[in-house]
Amino acid sequence: MSTALDSSAVAQAIVATHGLRFGAITSAPPSAPNFSSDDPVYRGAKRACSALGFIEIDAECLAHAWRAQTQRLSGFDATLWPDAPEDFGMRPFPPTARDDAFPPCPERLGLYAVLPDAQWVGRMARAGVPTVQLRFKSADTAAVEREVQAAVEAVQGTGALLFINDHWQVAIAAGAYGIHLGQEDLDELSPEDLARLRDSGLRLGVSTHGYAEMVRADKVSPSYIAMGAVYPTTLKKMATAPQGVARLGAYARLLRGYPQVGIGGIDAVRLPEVLATGVGSVAVVRALVAAEDPEATAAQWMAAIDAAGN
Numbered sequence: 001m002s003t004a005l006d007s008s009a010v011a012q013a014i015v016a017t018h019g020l021r022f023g024a025i026t027s028a029p030p031s032a033p034n035f036s037s038d039d040p041v042y043r044g045a046k047r048a049c050s051a052l053g054f055i056e057i058d059a060e061c062l063a064h065a066w067r068a069q070t071q072r073l074s075g076f077d078a079t080l081w082p083d084a085p086e087d088f089g090m091r092p093f094p095p096t097a098r099d100d101a102f103p104p105c106p107e108r109l110g111l112y113a114v115l116p117d118a119q120w121v122g123r124m125a126r127a128g129v130p131t132v133q134l135r136f137k138s139a140d141t142a143a144v145e146r147e148v149q150a151a152v153e154a155v156q157g158t159g160a161l162l163f164i165n166d167h168w169q170v171a172i173a174a175g176a177y178g179i180h181l182g183q184e185d186l187d188e189l190s191p192e193d194l195a196r197l198r199d200s201g202l203r204l205g206v207s208t209h210g211y212a213e214m215v216r217a218d219k220v221s222p223s224y225i226a227m228g229a230v231y232p233t234t235l236k237k238m239a240t241a242p243q244g245v246a247r248l249g250a251y252a253r254l255l256r257g258y259p260q261v262g263i264g265g266i267d268a269v270r271l272p273e274v275l276a277t278g279v280g281s282v283a284v285v286r287a288l289v290a291a292e293d294p295e296a297t298a299a300q301w302m303a304a305i306d307a308a309g310n
């Protein structure tokens with residue numbers, strides 16, 4: 001079916017249908033930098049997705065998904081933005097049914113406080129925040145071990161689920177609930193490390209910043225997938241532009257088999273539109289640690305998340 005299509009018409013149709021939503025330009029550029037297939041749907045979609053502002057690896061990933069969707073449905077439909085895991089080459093959902101899946105965590109992790117030290121972890125856990133992360137950036141092994149152990153002790157009796165950022169071996173030794181790793185952290189894991197992580201029984205959360213990274217994250221069948229940065233953030237130097245809520249919504253539909261976390265620049269004003277994407281969790285740093293009254297702010301955010309049904 002797709003061989004009868006003209007790639008320019010495909011590109012125009014996708015941009016005309018989705019341009020406004022993604023807040024990008026209204027007509028497709030004449031060409032995209034690289035094509036890996038002659039398929040006209042792939043080529044048209046790659047041009048369109050580039051025009052819509054997706055970076056090269058994500059435009060490539062999406063273009064293949066548009067082609068796969070067109071083949072699966074025996075026809076091109078510009079209104080159907082790809083969101084079927086199989087069209088992205090992902091293994092069948094739900095990921096939890098896979099033999100190699102990391103242990104599950106709640107589908108809705110709710111307010112997720114990402115915190116600089118164990119004292120903050122204890123403070124937010126006692127305030128009733130359901131999910132907390134120790135993001136302690138230090139190369140001092142003894143200090144990391146102390147802080148992780150203190151964080152594990154700080155959440156005891158509170159019911160908060162504690163993820164440790166980066167320091168996965170220390171987290172396993174200390175008996176944390178889970179670990180959070182970014183793409184670069186995954187790059188550093190050998191197959192043996194990954195097996196050890198899996199065997200530990202700890203949950204694994206993985207950061208993503210677009211389609212290609214979501215496909216890559218899905219290969220390890222983590223317990224949750226974080227998506228960001230949704231908005232600009234001063235907390236971390238990001239390699240990619242802020243994703244915005246339109247993309248977050250599209251990502252959330254693709255990853256509906258996973259617990260999902262939105263992160264990056266989320267504040268009280270933006271919270272409702274983030275929740276409207278359907279993500280089950282919002283992760284924040286500054287909204288809590290820079291708040292005048294972090295406990296009261298946490299209570300307001302938890303109420304807003306509950307009220308939205310997320």
Ligand SMILES: Cc1ncc(COP(=O)(O)OP(=O)(O)O)c(N)n1
Pocket residue numbers: 112114133135165166180181182183185205206207226227236261263283
């Ligand atoms: C919930 C959550 N999402 C994303 C991140 C970022 O992780 P990473 O990309 O590894 O960057 P660092 O936090 O290690 O600087 C996170 N920590 N938590």
Ligand SMILES: Cc1ncsc1CCOP(=O)(O)O
Pocket residue numbers: 114228229232233234235236263264265266283284285286287
């Ligand atoms: C750690 C991290 N990873 C992606 S954005 C971010 C920081 C989020 O901080 P803030 O909520 O203050 O923007």
Ligand SMILES: [Mg+2]
Pocket residue numbers: 165166180181182185
């Ligand atoms: Mg990291």
